[in-house]
Amino acid sequence: MHLAHPPSCRIAAVTGPATAPMNGAVTGAHSSPAALAAALRTTGYLADEGLATSAFLAMSMNRPLFCEGEPGTGKTALAQALAQILGAELIRLQCHDGIDAAQALYDWDFPRQLLHLRALEATASLGGERLNADTVEASLYSERFLLARPILRALQNSPSVLLVDEVDRADDEFEAFLLEVLTEHAVTIPELGEVRAATPPVVVLTSNRTREVHDALKRRCLYLWLDHPDVAREIEILHSRLPGLPDRLAAQVAGTVRNLRQAELLKPPGVAESLDWARALQLVGARTLDVDAAAATLGAVLKYREDADRVRNQLDALLAS
Incomplete structure (x- = not known):
């Protein structure tokens, strides 16, 4: 029996996009x-007015939120925080060079299919x-043999x-x-029918802007640019995520990290x-950030x-400024 069914799919024919907001x-x-x-x-995720408004509108309008910005600006963390407050499952599709529809949607469990086929053949031979x-x-x-990948899982699981x-x-x-x-x-999965x-x-899409994403995809989304927080907000984030952090140490870390981001490094800290x-x-x-403490923990x-x-x-210069 031939088992080489390609993991194919097509978009279901529908009259238009769903518009109901997420429950x-x-x-x-x-x-x-x-x-x-x-x-x-x-x-622990501190959203400014612009970010909160964009996320609110994306959910209200049932539109994907396209988050673009430098690495370490909180794009992925936003999706994690949204899943937490909504009591929803977070399903992550990590994109990479060469990713295709089968990796994002579904595949068939070939080893289990083969075992099932052999079992059927054995049973038939015994019974004639x-x-x-x-x-x-x-x-x-x-x-039973369908391996749901992230996009199919997101369509099947609610919320x-x-x-x-x-x-x-x-x-x-x-794209x-x-x-x-x-x-x-x-x-539509040809062997099973439509999954809606x-x-x-x-939906939250993130981009580090290693290349320009096509306008067609961006037009479908609400757009949000995330930048590194200013010093005051970063201090607030530090206190929120690290209760008990001394005020002076939080201020020194936030100020020094700001200086590092302006230092033209290969990878500025997020x-x-x-x-x-x-x-x-x-x-x-450490109760304060001095040269010795900074050097020891720079990694x-x-x-x-x-x-x-x-x-x-x-x-010396970075800590003094």
Whole structure:
């Protein structure tokens, strides 16, 4: 029996995109940008007015939120925080060069299909029965052998937040496929029929802008540019995520990280590195950020040897400014 069914799919023919908002996404505690910002704050994610408004509108209008910005500005963390406050499953699709529809949608569990076929053949031989090809094929291509990938899981599971991470790493063909799926919220699996989301997932796409994403995909989304926080907000983030962090140490870490971001490094530190650095300083018992403490914990904030070597020679200036 031939098992080489290609993992094919097509977009379901529908009259238009779903428009119903995600259940609970724009009611109660999430009924306004301010309420959404307050809910996000409970997770430790501090959203300014622009970010909270964009996220609120994306959920209210049932549109994907396209988040672009430098690495470490909180794009992925936003999707995680939204899933937490919505009580939804976070489903992550990590894009990469060469990703295709099969990796994003579904595949068939070939080893289990083969075992099932052998079991059918063994049973038939013992009973002297003749296998019906159509019946056998139907049993092989059933839901029990379907391997749901992130996009299919997001359509099947409700509520969910679908994070399409680093979409700028994918190619044009995958972008076109993604655009159709995000528009229709449905796919057709030839062997099983249409799968349509009962409630469309909240979708967050992120891009580090390694290349320009096509306008067609951006037009389908609401756009949000995320920049590094200013010093005051970064201090607030540090206190929110690291209770008990001394005020002076938080201010010194935030100020020094700002200086590092302006130093033309190979990889400027993001908020995650700020948090790691502050935590590392706490663990070594530092109450303030001096040259010795900074040098000893530099690996928490800088990830390239060239950056670390350059900064070590300038620590006095960086800490003093």
